[in-house]
Amino acid sequence: MTETRTQTQFEEVDQIVVRFAGDSGDGMQLTGDQLTRTTALMGNDLATFPDFPAEIRAPAGTLPGVSAFQLRFSNFDIHTPGDAPDVLVAMNPAALKVHVSSLRRDGTLIVDTTSFGPVDLKKAKYDKNPLEDGSLDGYRVIKLELQRLTREALASTTLDTRSKDRCKNIYALGIVSWLFHRDLKPTIQFLRGKFASKPEIAEANVKALEAGHLFAEVSGLFQAAYRVAPATFMKPGTYRNVMGNQALCLGLVAAAKKSGLRLVLGSYPITPASDILHQLATYKHHGILTFQAEDEIAAIGAAIGASYGGLLGVTSTSGPGLALKSEAIGLAVMTELPLVVIDVQRAGPSTGMPTKTEQADLLQAMFGRNGECPVPIVVARTPADSFGAAFDAVRIALRYMTPVILLSDGYIANGSEPWCVPTASSLPEIAVKFAAAGDGTARFRPYERDPVTLARVWARPGTPGCTHRIGGIEKEDGSGNISYDAQNHQHMVDLRAEKVARIANDIADAEVIGHPSPDVLFLCWGGTTGAITAAALRLSKAGHSIGAVCLRWVNPFPKNLEAILRASKRVIVPELNLGQLAMLIRSRFLVDAQPFTKVQGQPFTSHEVEEAGLAALAALRGQEVSR
Amino acid sequence: MSTTGTPLTKKDFKSDQDVRWCPGCGDYSILNAVQTAFAELGKKPHEVAIVSGIGCSSRFPYYMETYGFHTLHGRAPTIATGLKLANPDLDVWVVTGDGDALSIGGNHLIHVLRRNVGLKILLFNNRIYGLTKGQFSPTSERGKKTKSTPMGSVDEPFSPIGLALGANATFVARSVDIFAQHLVAMVKRMDAHRGTSLLEIYQNCNIFNDGAYKSFTDKELRDDRVVELHQGKPLLFGKNLDKGLSFDADLRPRIVEKADAATWDEHRANPAYATALAHADEASLPVPIGVFRDVARSPFESDLRNQLAVAGERKTESLDELLLGNETWTVGS
Incomplete structure (x- = not known):
């Protein structure tokens, strides 16, 4: 033997x-x-x-x-x-x-x-x-x-x-x-x-x-x-294998530690997001508080309450749960409290196919609330990238005093890949400033703002001299008093939109992978990143003028995105829905973005994407020839 | 606004906002009672947060010089829970109404009660929807004729006290808007309780449901129609406290001779007697006010915080250690 x-x-x-x-x-x-x-x-x-x-x-x-x-x-x-x-x-x-x-x-x-x-x-x-x-x-x-x-x-x-x-x-x-x-x-x-x-x-x-x-x-x-043989191309470092939900949790904890705030998760079990609740529940020794609420609304309510109390409120769910949370997200927008809302998307609508993947909650995240109610949207692109996406979500929520929706999906939540583990010291600090105690002589003004970020001041209940009232009713800028004044409402609606728009100053530029100035550009977001990256790299290596941008931020878009889109001849938007990002791109930039979509509960194969890219390229060449 | 020096008065709990309830609304007397109780309890405005839902009563925080959060319809208990988890030392009050707490927010109310989160809940019960202009509420009596029920409602009402007891609430009491002294006393009792305390306050809506409680709150009727619950004392009522209340074999409350009156024990673990009183027929029996139940159970937020402390003692782990996990490999340069 x-x-x-x-x-x-x-x-x-x-x-x-x-x-x-x-x-x-x-x-x-x-x-x-x-x-x-x-x-x-x-x-x-x-x-x-x-x-x-x-x-x-x-x-x-x-x-x-x-x-x-x-x-x-x-x-x-x-x-x-x-x-x-x-x-x-x-x-x-x-x-x-x-x-x-x-x-x-x-x-x-x-x-x-x-x-x-x-x-x-x-x-x-x-x-x-x-x-x-x-x-x-x-x-x-x-x-x-x-x-x-x-x-x-x-x-x-x-x-x-x-x-x-x-x-x-x-x-x-x-x-x-x-x-x-x-x-x-x-x-x-x-x-x-x-x-x-x-x-x-x-x-x-x-x-x-x-x-x-x-x-x-x-x-x-x-x-x-x-x-x-072992992979040798990887950058030097210490690696571990991570699943998307796992990396997302680590990103949240790391950001909480870097901000010096305790994290409070309010959550209600739902596939495929429950593992976030499970995992954070094992981090009690890191001071993480998890609260399994009686329903989705209570889960976000507790998170908002925690943020009002001066901690970092987070809630995790999937599409049906996001629908239930929409009114509360509006409250967080109105009261300008930091909050991270995680939606691990699954195939919908309604109960849909809970264990199958899809990316059809983008427009829900973007618009699924009453009134003009802008919320920044950050997306996790791969299992390991979920760490950075979660960290970014917390960073922006705290810096801009706003709820942030973090979109992941079932495919990357449960998928895994090697992750080059960052050292704690290499992660950026997240500065948090609370209103200082007052002596009671001047009335505290909860809607005074930072001139750069437009973030309002955050006063922890319990602080002497800062008593104030907030709520869902429209309020006067500065004082925070209830206001039904016509011009004030216009001002506040504009201001809330402007605040989200300014986040573009604080996020990374979009990067083109594959051909550096491609004729055909894939524009994607979230969990399709793996398949699109593979396709763009292979096709460009084979000499085709094809590149890709995989977005980390969908709202606001990175500042350089428009120029990249305009520089390419064809924009193809592969997504696991019926063309939601394509709709946003078209309405925002008046660029003729072409959706390439699939809704089968399964991710794209690289092959499918490559074929779409080559077809677009062929069509483009045909057009050029006939011209 | 002063936060130091001389003892505070109820004026110190009045915010600079104009109160906008209808003239004659029962909410004014409740506001006054709460401000009085807070001052007498020696509270400091910045140590108190009042969280409300939506409805007439839920405007309450705007009129209090404390921290305040006017939230979503029915959801105040959830936000207050998060706030209490965030800061267990904060004195957190919830102001809600019968529609807010028992209809759209019914689920949250029962769960906050069973968990025993350290919140003090003031439930203004006027048995009507006021802010939406007069539809029946989940505490409106059967047959209530309103705009949405022109032939009378066919809904069986909730007893808020019965519901709270069913949810295993640890402190449940009732008072009336115009019984100023009793109301102040009840607010103080709530304040002393650890865990969730719920006070149902019968409140008159003089616009849409005027006189809802008139049959037992009017000065000349009060003595014969209201029985005050006092710990360890017999259940007596009447002008000279000459009538008693007791329970038959089926735990149905009934009027008895003074000597036969049952002795009230709010600390009973078994909520049966309290529940029987909560469901007592309002028309034929005196209406109980006071503390129905006051039992000890550790508050939710302390148990949760204790787990954090225990976990912290069992394991210390740096952020680097957490990120690395147990299984790593190195790619050399």
Whole structure:
């Protein structure tokens, strides 16, 4: 056996895309997470895409119950979890049915043949057995009876059969770990930690992992194992793997610390934002207060109350929750209190598809309130970028005394990638100034403003000499007294708009990636950034005049955006909605921005975007020729 | 406006804004009682914040020389909760009405009560919608004829006290706008309570629901129609306190001889007696005012702050450590 080991053939490749698919109860997310952890620790660049149903446990073996996890890792700079997997691990007929069409032609299909009886096939809506009808010709199919193999491997343990069968996914992880030359140690460490109170289970899982690894090596079913060297292009530094929601939370905490304010999160559970509440709840030792409210409105109410009290109020939700919070956001605009409202978008409208991604809340964030009610909008572009987006949201909210909406989406919230961790000292300080105590001789004026930012003065209740009243009724500038005066209302509406517009002075310029002065410009925002970046870089490298701008701020737009738009000949706006940013761009700049849209609950593939870019370029060239 | 030196008077709690309630509104006497109580309690204006929702009563903060926040319809308890979490030392009062607290904001009210957030809630109950000009409210009696219910409402009203007790509120009391001394005393009792204290104040809307409480608040009727709850004392009423109130086997309140009157205990853990009084028939029985319930339970904000303190003792972590997490790798230069 030692001999076979030394004979293992390695094929060096620059990237691998692997997808695990099985029942929601099969542990696919856990399997994917572990492979991701190991891969991160081995120094590859990576991107992940978990794709799971909203149902906790849909009926076993059915199509709606299929849960999948895709991991792409490489030795070069990647921006997406990949379009077509090289390797698909399908744990049952339903998983095969849902995912096989995306497998690369000549890709490797590892399929668990344990449950391919007539009933199983019927549940997966197969008329014929796909393992026998030739429909899988063209793939490298590796049929394994995973259940039997796992049971055999665990024969010597005292576990009951059911518990043995639950180690099946870990056995599969063992196989894949060999196939991709992944270290087993991080997973073993994880298993022993996770099942610390049940050492029997822990050891059975470790055994299954090692058995799967050994089986892959000695079975002769695989011609070679693949090796992906560590990524070397990355800038020097210390890296960790982060999911979008995780990075977002770290950004909030970091900004709170840099401002010297305690963070108070008011939240109500909602997919896919709940992890923000979960994670911040574990940061109590950092002084973070989390409040699970009775509903979305109470959640933002508490956040506004905390901000009124002089702390940093934050609320997290998804689209339906943002709809419920809209009146309260208006109050925060009117009372000019700092506040961060996080919307992790999901497919809508209404309940929509809670676990699927979409970017269709942009106009809701922009306009979804009564009255003229401007709110700055910052967006997270990639899982790791969520850190900076959250930090920026807090910075602007405090500097301008305004609510800020932070848009993320399900795709980046649950996706992960390596993040070059900044040192605390490298992060900018966020200056916060409260009104000083007065002696009571002069009446405090809560709407006195900073002449540069137009931010009003912030007085913490409890401060002597600063008693004042604020509220949702229109108020006189300066004094803050209730006012129904016609000219004052005009002045205040203009002023609130101007305050948001001035934020453009405080945000980074837009950057063009790909061709520096492209004929065709992709303009995107948020979670599509990965796919658009990949497409723009590849096409420009191939000599096409194509570039991209991926916006961090959507309201206000960066100051240099208009010039960039006008310099290009075609502006394509790829977004996962029916053209919301395109609408804003057209109305704002009178630029003929063309929407390129998709609403399928799935992110763009780079391929789709590339085709759109090339088509635009071809159309442009045709036009130029005919001219 | 002075914040130091001589003891404060109720004038020190009056803001410079003109009060804009209708002349004759019960809100004036409540404002006066609260200002009086605050002065007598020795409060300092800057240590108090008053949070209100929307409605006639919710204009209250503008007339108080304290911190004030006039918020959203029904949402005052949520904003006040956040404020109390932010600053547990701040003296936070909520002013709300029957529509604000029990209709659009009903959900928030029950949750703030069950959590026992350290807020003092003044619920002005005039049994009508005033600011929207006279529709029935969730405390209007059945059959109420209003603009929106020309044939009379078919809605069963809430008992605010019963609702609060059902939500396991730790302090629940009732007073009346024109019973100035009683009202001041109740405000002081609320102030002494840790956790949420709710005071229902029967308030006359002389424009849209004039005389709603006349049948038991009129001077000549009062003695026979109102029973004051006093801790450890029998439930007595009548001009010479010669009649009593007790409970039958089904906990229904009934009028009895003075000697047979039940003894009132506001500290009972079981809210059954208080609930029975809250739902007592207003027409046939004397109307109870005073403290229905006063029990101890740790306030929400202290429990939450305690968790922070415990977590802080268990683990210290720098921002750098937090950002790095447990699993990192290094890319060399």
